[in-house]
Amino acid sequence: MKVLAIGAHGDDLELFCGGTLARYAAQGDQVIMCVVTDGRGRPAGDPDQIAALRKAEAQASADVIGAELYWLGVPDGGLWFDESSRHLFVEAIRRAQPEVIITHPPDDYHPDHKTTSRLVMDAAQVSRTANYPSDLPPHRLSVPVAFMDAERGIDFSPEDYVDITPVWETKLKMLAQHRSQLMPHGYDPAYVPPAENEFTHYARALSSFRGLACDLPYAEGFRWWRAANRIVTRRVLPG
Numbered sequence: 001m002k003v004l005a006i007g008a009h010g011d012d013l014e015l016f017c018g019g020t021l022a023r024y025a026a027q028g029d030q031v032i033m034c035v036v037t038d039g040r041g042r043p044a045g046d047p048d049q050i051a052a053l054r055k056a057e058a059q060a061s062a063d064v065i066g067a068e069l070y071w072l073g074v075p076d077g078g079l080w081f082d083e084s085s086r087h088l089f090v091e092a093i094r095r096a097q098p099e100v101i102i103t104h105p106p107d108d109y110h111p112d113h114k115t116t117s118r119l120v121m122d123a124a125q126v127s128r129t130a131n132y133p134s135d136l137p138p139h140r141l142s143v144p145v146a147f148m149d150a151e152r153g154i155d156f157s158p159e160d161y162v163d164i165t166p167v168w169e170t171k172l173k174m175l176a177q178h179r180s181q182l183m184p185h186g187y188d189p190a191y192v193p194p195a196e197n198e199f200t201h202y203a204r205a206l207s208s209f210r211g212l213a214c215d216l217p218y219a220e221g222f223r224w225w226r227a228a229n230r231i232v233t234r235r236v237l238p239g
């Protein structure tokens with residue numbers, strides 16, 4: 001199976017569905033991690049240098065599970081719900097030809113998350129259109145779209161779960177590649193984060209809480225987009 005996960009920022013996919021992506025990869029599925037923005041906003045430093053660093057970190061994280069990285073390179077905070085953004089998303093979906101898409105829930109906290117979610121839903125429909133102007137072939141499959149957890153799990157009630165206990169260390173290893181996000185005083189190439197840090201705390205709290213719902217040490221939760229062309233009868237998340 002081909003899986004396309006689209007996250008607004010480098011580290012979003014790892015936090016909210018990194019374990020699930022690791023499970024897909026472990027069962028032989030082809031995983032594509034698509035990061036929409038270029039991360040130039042944080043940490044403090046030369047924005048072009050930071051953007052290059054964030055891309056290298058995202059690539060290193062994808063490499064942990066053998067995933068392919070699509071880097072859309074939209075400047076941080078510069079993602080708008082407009083024609084050119086939607087075109088970027090349509091091209092990503094047509095290029096990937098996925099059998100399942102994972103993205104943010106539509107009502108998540110950050111404008112980049114919300115806009116990513118809305119663009120995914122619209123692009124998933126538009127990418128089916130035969131005569132849409134593109135060199136890439138239409139994506140005609142009925143592809144389910146899963147919404148991964150919301151930031152800090154707020155107001156998100158999962159309807160489906162994936163056991164990520166077997167790949168817990170892999171999820172942490174993916175997150176650990178995003179070292180720049182833990183630098184407290186601006187960009188410092190020599191910085192080594194402590195073993196217990198903001199990421200490990202966040203991931204453990206959220207994954208343990210979702211695990212609690214299904215009697216597992218660690219889980220990730222999802223909801224489904226209920227719409228035409230999105231409903232299938234088979235299970236598409238790792239079982």
Ligand SMILES: [Zn+2]
Nearest residue numbers: 008009012110
């Ligand atoms: Zn984010």
